[in-house]
Amino acid sequence: MVKDKEYMKNLIEENLLAFVGTRSDTNSKEEHNVEKFFENYFSKLDYFKKHPEYCGLFDIPGDYLDRKIPWCLLKGKGDDTIVFIHHHDVVETKDYGILEYLSLKPYELMEAFKQNKMELPKQAYDDLMSDKWLFGRGCSDMKGGGSIQLSLIEEYSKEEDFNGNIVLISVPDEENLSAGMRGATYLLKDLKEKYNLNYILMLNSEPHERGNDLKPTIYDGSIGKIMPVVYVRGKLAHVGQIYLGLNPINLLSEIIRRTELNPNFIEKVGTTTNPPPTWLYHKDRKQVYDVSLPIASTGYMSILPLKRSPMSIMDELKEICNSAFIQVIDDMNESYKTYNKIAGTEYDKLPWEASVKFYSELYEEALRDSGNEFEIAYSNLMADIKDKFNSNKISTIDASNAIIEKTLEFVRDKNPCVILAIAPPYYPSTNNSLLGEKSEKINETIKKLKLYAKENFNEEYTVQNYFTGISDLSYAMFVSDQEDIDYISNNMLMWNDIYYIPLEIIKELSMPVINVGPFGRDLHKYTERVLKEDLFYKTPQLVDLVVRNILNN
Numbered sequence: 001m002v003k004d005k006e007y008m009k010n011l012i013e014e015n016l017l018a019f020v021g022t023r024s025d026t027n028s029k030e031e032h033n034v035e036k037f038f039e040n041y042f043s044k045l046d047y048f049k050k051h052p053e054y055c056g057l058f059d060i061p062g063d064y065l066d067r068k069i070p071w072c073l074l075k076g077k078g079d080d081t082i083v084f085i086h087h088h089d090v091v092e093t094k095d096y097g098i099l100e101y102l103s104l105k106p107y108e109l110m111e112a113f114k115q116n117k118m119e120l121p122k123q124a125y126d127d128l129m130s131d132k133w134l135f136g137r138g139c140s141d142m143k144g145g146g147s148i149q150l151s152l153i154e155e156y157s158k159e160e161d162f163n164g165n166i167v168l169i170s171v172p173d174e175e176n177l178s179a180g181m182r183g184a185t186y187l188l189k190d191l192k193e194k195y196n197l198n199y200i201l202m203l204n205s206e207p208h209e210r211g212n213d214l215k216p217t218i219y220d221g222s223i224g225k226i227m228p229v230v231y232v233r234g235k236l237a238h239v240g241q242i243y244l245g246l247n248p249i250n251l252l253s254e255i256i257r258r259t260e261l262n263p264n265f266i267e268k269v270g271t272t273t274n275p276p277p278t279w280l281y282h283k284d285r286k287q288v289y290d291v292s293l294p295i296a297s298t299g300y301m302s303i304l305p306l307k308r309s310p311m312s313i314m315d316e317l318k319e320i321c322n323s324a325f326i327q328v329i330d331d332m333n334e335s336y337k338t339y340n341k342i343a344g345t346e347y348d349k350l351p352w353e354a355s356v357k358f359y360s361e362l363y364e365e366a367l368r369d370s371g372n373e374f375e376i377a378y379s380n381l382m383a384d385i386k387d388k389f390n391s392n393k394i395s396t397i398d399a400s401n402a403i404i405e406k407t408l409e410f411v412r413d414k415n416p417c418v419i420l421a422i423a424p425p426y427y428p429s430t431n432n433s434l435l436g437e438k439s440e441k442i443n444e445t446i447k448k449l450k451l452y453a454k455e456n457f458n459e460e461y462t463v464q465n466y467f468t469g470i471s472d473l474s475y476a477m478f479v480s481d482q483e484d485i486d487y488i489s490n491n492m493l494m495w496n497d498i499y500y501i502p503l504e505i506i507k508e509l510s511m512p513v514i515n516v517g518p519f520g521r522d523l524h525k526y527t528e529r530v531l532k533e534d535l536f537y538k539t540p541q542l543v544d545l546v547v548r549n550i551l552n553n
Contacts, residue, residue: 008151009536015041016147016535019088020138021104026089026175027392031067034088038070038170041150047157048072060172060183062500064390069184070170073191074153076162079198082550083167083188083511084153085181085472086146086205087174090138095526103526106136124527133521133529140520140530145205146170148518148540152547164551167191174472177425177499181472185502188509199511201442201550202476205543206467207520207530216453216461216534218542219515220439220446222473223274223466224305224429228317229397229493230255231298231404231419235352239291243336246352246416248297249284254324255418256282259301264316269306269431270465277303281397285405298401306429306466309480311487314420318356321418325354352416359421360490362407370410381406382497389498396423400493422492424499427474431465432512434479439512445549446514452545457538467515469523477510478503516542 022037023030035057042048042055055072093103099118102109113120113128113135120128127133153168169187171180191197208217232252237245261276282299303313329352340347366374385402388394400423408419432439446463453461467473485503489495518534521527547553
């Protein structure tokens with residue numbers, strides 16, 4: 001275990017202040033600043049001076065910002081290997097207002113807060129005055145945890161007979177589309193093959209938050225995330241002839257009503273219960289005002305699964321959409337009957353029929369109807385979208401709509417329909433129970449960790465089976481079969497052209513996971529802070545315990 005705790009505290013603090021002081025706003029060129037930080041870190045350690053081949057900067061394949069992944073390998077005895085991961089990107093700092101210039105300088109920021117240069121909520125103010133917390137962007141999410149990992153690597157590098165290996169990777173873009181972790185999959189595969197590494201654990205140090213009971217938490221999995229897109233094409237009509245058309249807003253509203261907070265999507269697995277779906281966007285596609293119905297309406301929702309596959313989720317959504325479509329048509333016919341009765345005219349049943357398709361089905365229909373002409377148009381569109389996407393001129397949902405609308409152009413059937421697709425990003429759900437015997441050793445280590453915390457800190461650590469804040473641990477394992485991989489690739493918009501997950505490689509590398517991180521509060525807010533006692537003392541001891549138990553040191 002870590003012996004000189006005060007030395008370790010000073011080392012973590014030194015690394016943290018330099019790390020936090022390096023601006024690295026997510027999805028920006030400023031993430032490149034971290035590369036220089038790591039070059040300085042590697043250059044100061046005797047181990048990497050002696051073994052320069054064990055550290056470097058890995059180019060993320062196809063990254064439009066040309067970002068790199070700082071990495072290093074501590075090569076000990078044997079093949080068993082732990083992978084340390086953390087992300088170095090942070091959310092922007094504009095919410096600090098007049099104190100933005102101090103947002104990356106924790107102690108100066110706290111002094112300004114104490115001088116009442118910015119109003120703080122009561123709990124944040126009380127934490128500030130207790131002197132038990134460190135404030136500043138990234139102190140908690142998650143350069144605090146990253147600094148713990150860096151400091152432990154520094155200490156382990158001095159041990160001549162270290163058993164096992166540690167790979168450390170620091171990834172960009174976690175707060176956006178996880179380009180860093182998706183790209184790191186290729187790096188991990190390369191290192192495995194080059195040095196014959198046997199990956200037995202991926203350890204993350206994301207901060208944990210606490211409820212009113214203030215119980216600390218560790219995690220042995222990470223929740224999934226899927227973003228279904230629902231595009232509804234209606235039928236144009238003047239509002240004075242409303243029954244000649246079909247309003248897509250009406251249909252999408254019915255779909256939203258049936259899916260928002262739908263308890264059928266709630267799962268409880270182990271100690272974790274996921275929240276139900278919620279819609280994040282809903283808009284018609286009308287560009288200017290006129291007195292006709294909109295031609296289409298679109299939106300996307302967020303679903304956070306624990307065990308359900310994308311195919312299972314999307315199949316259920318298709319059934320819901322079809323039922324909603326039938327209900328809307330029935331309601332329209334009932335309204336039309338009443339209208340005819342009042343008007344004294346003859347009623348004829350409206351011609352609409354429910355039609356719900358997955359994007360993969362729509363794509364095949366366009367190929368069948370228009371062949372090469374569609375392929376050329378699709379290729380040109382994707383080139384244009386890629387250019388706009390890489391220069392932040394188009395959003396994910398606007399790109400998704402453009403792809404669906406271009407495909408619809410080349411389909412002969414122009415009747416109302418619902419198109420279901422998946423938009424990036426996609427995060428597979430992960431839990432150690434999925435890996436069977438591979439997880440036995442980490443399960444035993446978790447028991448030792450809880451016992452150590454109880455005996456040394458008098459704290460009862462709880463184990464949550466899924467980190468519900470979404471994390472890069474989602475890319476540590478993938479256990480679904482080829483059918484699920486094919487389903488994702490066929491229905492994920494922009495797949496291969498702009499967005500890609502090497503699921504086959506992840507499946508090959510699959511390893512158990514654990515998240516052990518410090519107690520943090522107000523992540524992504526100007527009051528973001530981390531508990532000093534956790535950051536400097538407790539969490540480093542717990543991470544060290546995990547390492548030494550897993551690698552038999």
